[in-house]
Amino acid sequence: MRDKMFTWIQLKICDGRSCRFWTDNWFPMGRVADFMLQGRNTRLGIRKDATLASLCREGQWLIPQARSENQVAVLAFLMSISFTEEEDTNEWVIDGKSSTTYSTGSVYKKLKGETNTLPWTRAVWITGGVPKHSFFAWLVTLNRCPTRDRLRSWGLQSDSVCLLCGDDEESRSHIYFDCIYSWEIWTSLANRFDLMARRNWNESLQQMQSLGGDRIRKRLLLLSWQAVIYWIWSERNSRLHHNSSRSSALLITFIERQVKDKISSYRDGNPALSSSLMQSWFLAFDRVY
Template sequence: FTWIKLRVGDGTDCRFWTDNWSSFGSLQTYLLRNSTSRLGIPATATLSEINEDGNWLLPPARSEELLNLQVYLTELTLTAGKDRYEWVLEDKPLTKFVTGDVYTKLKGETQTLPWTKLVWIKGGVPKHSFLTWLFALDRCPTRDRLLRWGLQTDSNCLLCNMADESRDHLYFLCPFAWSLWTLVAQRCRLVSDRRWDHCLTQLQSLSGNKYVRRVTLLGWQSTVYWIWSERNNRLHRNSYRTVDALFRLLDRQIRDKFLSHRDHNPLLASKLMQIWLPSD
């Protein structure tokens, strides 16, 4: 209610008691919270009906609230224009309703985690972004988490069989995963750190060419996705792919993503592809 303001024009559509037309909100709440008397003003009265030749037909003020309203009305003049409703968020009238703005206002101020800009990237692959978000929160069912839940399972990493499987091991202490990420990082002109938290910090500090940053984050998310895909492939299908085979799949997917921009933005497609393609 507080965000739906009625901008007063001629007052013919403005309901005196219930519309949010004054700085006091609903006058029914403001004036009648300690009283049952409507001051001789009908419940259905409009603002224009209590104005006669520029004079406001209100009884003498017998409360602080009514006095405040009378002072407010001395600065209000009815015009020939129509009354109209407006969305007002953060004291700024909006020309259109935006669901995202209202949602942000409803949920209130929240702390933005520093890695969110690495996850929800422009032009990203939705399933890659979603999986990366889960891993950033450490919510994927890696074997260390399954064991903590009390499930009986082998703890070994399915990719290297050299250490216990965890989020931080998969990205990128695992030699198999590190080999794949190294190939991708080379394409992105990045000398990457091997530890998950250090890698996140490094990616957050990327600066310079925005196209290089976009390609790098897309490549990183694709690596996260294909490593997890290979892990699940080995667990559920007993199917194994080499690092080179996995990189070819990743490479083809990224190229297809860039080529999808050709029709509406050929310059963008060209710039991204030039960054991604090997220099030799």
């Protein structure tokens, strides 16, 4: 990737003392050695390690007379340079945007190229979310959780009954939210924000990714929805592996507490947002009680 990355790291000429004439990316058309020599085995009498400052004396450039259009272009650009007292600096220039600091995200997106963003990402990778909740919501969206219907499809001997309600075959679509246990939990939180929750998983996901209106309400709903998804699966695993169960009311309490803790965590970085979220959260509870 060296040749590609080279074009994104440009040297901003200031005093010219560290800018290497032949190899640094200071010229708009790229590396001067490639542009000016075009494969010829000569350096026109210019040292390999020559800097721009070393090639300029009292405003005159110590460059041989141009013998090609490319050499003329280099000389013309040199004539436009005005040295300053500051040191030369490297800049990241990606898609026309320059920065003196490195951004992993910008470079990754550039290397990856243009991609289509899936609509469900708006409901999964949310701003300020709980990382483990967002990650698990991603797994559920891709239907990668080992629900009992999937285990049986792999040829494993497994009971097919839902561990939460015991009324139907366990699958992603049943757990979220056809199961009466999970439905009671999700509707309890959704009703506080006057949201008519969807019981079908695909419809629920579509509802979350198309939430509009007030951004505070939207964030609280997404935090709650992801917390519900995470804690329902946690309860399912607790019943499977530890033979212990918790009521839907207790699980709702856990979810409420975790959402409030997440809201409080915004206080240091964005106290205004934290305050607005907390006020809306308590207003939602007042509306119910």
